[in-house]
Amino acid sequence: MSRTILVVDDEESILVSLRGALEDEGYEVAVARSGEEAVEGVDAADPDVVILDVWLPGMDGVETLQRLREKDPDLPVLMMSGHATIETAVKATKLGAYDFIEKPLNLDKLLLTIEHAVHARRLAEENRYWRERWGRTHELIGESRAIQELRDQIRVVGPTRASVLITGENGTGKELVARAVHRASRRKDGPFVEVNCAAIPEDLIESELFGHEKGAFTGAAARRRGKFDLADGGTLFLDEIGDMSLKTQAKILRVLQEMRFERVGGTKTHEVDVRIIAATNKALEAEIREGRFREDLFYRLNVVPIEVPPLRERVEDIPMLFRHFVREYCAEENREPVEVDEGVFEVLQGYPWPGNVRELKNVAERMVILCRSDRLTPDDVPPAVRGRTHEPRAGDLPEPGLGLRKARRLFEREYITRHLAAAGWNVPQAAEALGLDRSSLYKKLKELGIEVPSS
Template sequence: MSIVESPVATGNVLVVDDNARARQSIVDVLEMLGHRGAACSSAHEALKRMETIDYDAVVTDLQMPGMDGLELVRQIRRRDAHIPIVMVTAHGSVSTAVEAMRFGAADYLEKPLNADRLEAVVNRVLESAASGDRATVATPGETNQVAMIGESRAMQQVRQQIAQVAPTDETVLIIGESGVGKELIARTIHESSRRAGRALISLNCPVLSAHLMESELFGHTRGAFTSADSARVGRFELAEQGTILLDEISEIDLSLQAKLLRVLQERCYERVGSSETLETDVRVLATSNRDLPGEVTAGRFRRDLYYRLAVVPIELPPLRQRRDDIPLLVDYFLQQTAARLEKPVFDMRAEALDLLMRHDWPGNVRELENIVTRACVLAIDGQISADDFSSWLSCEAREETGDSQDAPVGVKLDEMERRLISATLEHYDGHREKTAAALGISPRTLSNKLRSYGLAPRAKTFARAI
């Protein structure tokens, strides 16, 4: 017999259940696993807590008096599009749990709860959230404004293409560099389609191995492979009558590309470990930041799958090719950041805007948003000058041109990241929101990185006998 320590990162998990014994049992298990657990007895209490506390995940019972778990999922999704939610349901109510997943829950657990299954599910959803992979639901009427901002000729053409293709059920391939807003365009297409009332389910292709991705796409039966201790619903089943978004589809393994091609051609598939054929009514949207025709020529992507995906291709130009849109985007980000910080709209001086107009933006719209947000967080007296971010832009310009005089050689990337986070946190006297804004990441991502590098207090770990 040996004692091993659980290797997974910890998380701050909120447990919602009206049964005091049940919720405390879940909290106890989570804390033994190294997570921080907080408990509340109702959905209303959970929503109130989430207004002031940043949680990494939520585990909620389905059947509760007053607001039930399904409505809680809907309410949380209106406030936070990314926090993973796990639904706990009685045996025989799996269909309701699946419905909750269509509205944004990340996974579900059946009663009676199994500690190993709880561990596996909570760890999986936390890891998926950290990597950017999540199931989301688009709320009708909430158009992604930033995806549509711009009066350049290129953006006018994109808006026209969206208006033409959204009402149809055709497959759309959205092409563009990282940070241009491909996912936002996909959400806009879904929200403008006849499927807007159903779920938009996303799969971030680069974060999963071929084996795991097949299970995530199509689901699996119990016992289909070693760790399949229960059946799992796949993304296509979750997206039924809605839309599935395959983000960065060029990363899908060749063996799985053939199975995906069959879904697009025949509208059917089988779960892993099952011979039962399931039909599907799902619209497929895909994104890629690679040259897919080039990938086809290189033999890394199937030609027939490419043609099936590119029924209607929409290409988003990089921000450096539509500089006239920068002032409009800056104005939008200034207003959004002011609203989040509950401050008056910040004033950006003319020389500051001119500096932004001259930058090449290798990170595109995402980089611009991060820069504007960072400047607002650090602004004094509501004024943003060129001096507030000129050093950030010049640093990024050096990286783009390959000037590495100040970059240490022989230091591992994770060590460089740890040093940067530590130095930035110290610079802002431990203020996490300012640190996250300066680094261009979310506070939740910063918290995860702090824990992974041992820069934040960790909860006790679980010693497990094997």
């Protein structure tokens, strides 16, 4: 792919020599002999990189740089001069110059700098594309009252500096809510850094969060920045905060209070400006009573609580969500769009969705994969979902005349399903909460026809 370089200089010899050298390297070259000409012609030239002389007649290079950056903040501009002062170089750098090159030009160095600048331009374009695509695909979907209230909460809390604690069952979309809060904040252009506290081994969590110095422990071959460092100026999302050890909780609390920390194995104090958003599927008040979570950390995190509703409490959103997942999967797999019969939604809306939105997405993907036509019908709905659509919904009592044995079976299934969902479908954890041993619970799951989602 051909790349275009705009060269801005009032010396004809420089324009001629640079044009020849750059065209020999495969670049297309546009030229301008003044800052005014560069600003007027930059849109037509659509350059990937600008090489700009500091000393120009009329509007000088620094002012031209400022005007070019106003038009396109991602445009890399290389400043060049034979007799610029350090003050000029510093000013140009602060205004966003990609690099500063001295005359007479070293061609090899110039070509390498241009190559790096072109790469930076491409990365900026890719980042913009993925930010836009992410904004379209990672959004809260639905028009139910529950989702509208959730959006209202995000809109209010987003612009503040307050810590946020997001609660809800597994699969409800707590990460999406965290990202939405970040997008609504004044830090939206800063980093959003996620840490899954449950997925990191206990002996590595401090290094992951705070970084480490070279030689801090076996395998620490080089200094490494932690998540707090990486999130500086943005948002740090601590997912599954309820699975963090008491020792790490104490360190997190100190950082939240002081916004300062030391890397593992280091003594230097690092200051950061980070907003904390935490999430959990556990009842932290119960964890506090059991001595597994610090009360002071809970109050520090729980400045603004946001609860994400389970899918069974917003069944009216299921058609919109399901269509979205079907379109998304078809686009990812480059296949023709698939139509959905209205009868499919009647079936889906009768299922309690213990795995929440995540389970619905998996079902949508499975149905599209297995569909042999261009239309999804109720027969395409997995049997495990179809088989539970005519049973009492969560919170309902069995119909009169159902019979004690069947009513008890329905109650047991609903009761166990709720405990499993609350435990994030962790069978041993649910067994402990139910007062059963693990083997007995597995036997019950088989007996009652309860399927544990694989993801």
